[in-house]
């Protein structure tokens with residue numbers, strides 16, 4: 001994959017540093033001359049988009065933290081002060097809130113891209129696993145962040161999650177107590193979640209470096225899944241410019257949301273201070289947790305719901321071993337492609353179930369969608385692995 005090392009020598013200070021610590025040569029090899037498949041489509045833009053949004057989230061988060069007070073008495077007022085009194089505080093907060101939603105949207109696109117094109121398969125299993133570790137870490141970070149403003153949804157969201165982990169047999173009470181630092185969300189929970197949110201955000205950055213390092217060992221996959229890719233091009237200028245176009249479009253969408261629809265991702269109930277004596281009519285998480293909340297609600301027992309919704313994420317870890325077909329791309333696997341369609345529809349439906357509360361017809365839809373989600377991994381993947389093992393004639397070796 002990698003182009004043979006060219007003898008580029010740097011002069012002056014750059015040369016002095018590079019001879020002692022070859023960072024410039026390293027950067028050149030990994031981001032300039034690095035060979036990429038020539039046929040990547042726009043779905044391969046999202047890794048770069050995620051990296052940039054992560055940096056924006058860290059930068060805005062640090063400035064927000066400068067003005068935030070992690071106590072039950074002070075949190076809500078400090079966030080209000082950021083919105084109303086801190087110079088450009090409203091902008092920082094709006095970028096951070098909108099950024100969280102856009103980050104999760106990009107993350108889901110990145111993940112479903114990997115599922116569709118078989119990016120989890122050999123030799124990229126470890127890359128896939130580091131990605132899933134990132135998914136779990138980002139989810140935890142997002143949950144902790146949502147509690148910080150200490151509005152009604154923050155408080156009751158923390159309460160629901162506390163009770164859900166409290167349903168684990170044996171250690172549930174201990175876990176609930178550990179997470180909340182008491183019998184109900186309060187000062188101690190806010191301290192713990194603030195530290196968790198801050199720490200995790202930087203830990204995510206560290207794991208992203210690992211994720212990209214693993215990627216550069218195996219090289220990128222491609223939409224045809226034919227490997228090694230018959231035609232390759234250097235990362236710069238081909239993909240540096242393509243990534244720049246994708247980023248520009250993404251920043252445009254970001255700006256439209258921040259400046260014209262700043263409240264689109266906000267939950268009105270979270271602009272009411274947390275009140276432990278008044279349960280809101282509808283407790284629901286942010287949109288990106290709705291599919292898992294939908295599963296949680298569709299299963300009759302509390303602990304069962306927890307197991308099935310956590311299991312929905314754990315199944316992703318098993319994908320490289322559930323699907324053993326040597327054909328990577330769903331483009332050449334009609335059965336697997338149908339499975340992917342079922343999975344995406346089930347995931348969206350579960351989101352709708354989470355929003356509408358699993359009662360009546362929503363309960364039935366929730367159960368059917370949960371079964372369909374599981375069926376993709378436990379039925380379609382192994383079945384299609386046995387049936388769909390060959391590329392159609394003429395595909396191999398074509399660019």
Ligand code: HEM
Pocket residue numbers: 043044045046047048050051054107110111114117119120124127128129130131132134135138204208211212215219220221222
């Ligand atoms: C903080 C979150 C993440 C960041 C910043 C990130 C970053 C990247 C980057 C920069 C690339 C190369 C460009 C591309 O292919 O789009 C990449 C590739 C990849 N990522 Fe991620 N990623 C993240 C999360 C995930 C998750 C949740 C998964 C799925 C489990 C995942 C799986 C992959 C795979 C399989 C590839 C290689 C795809 C291929 O070339 O076929 N990543 N990632």
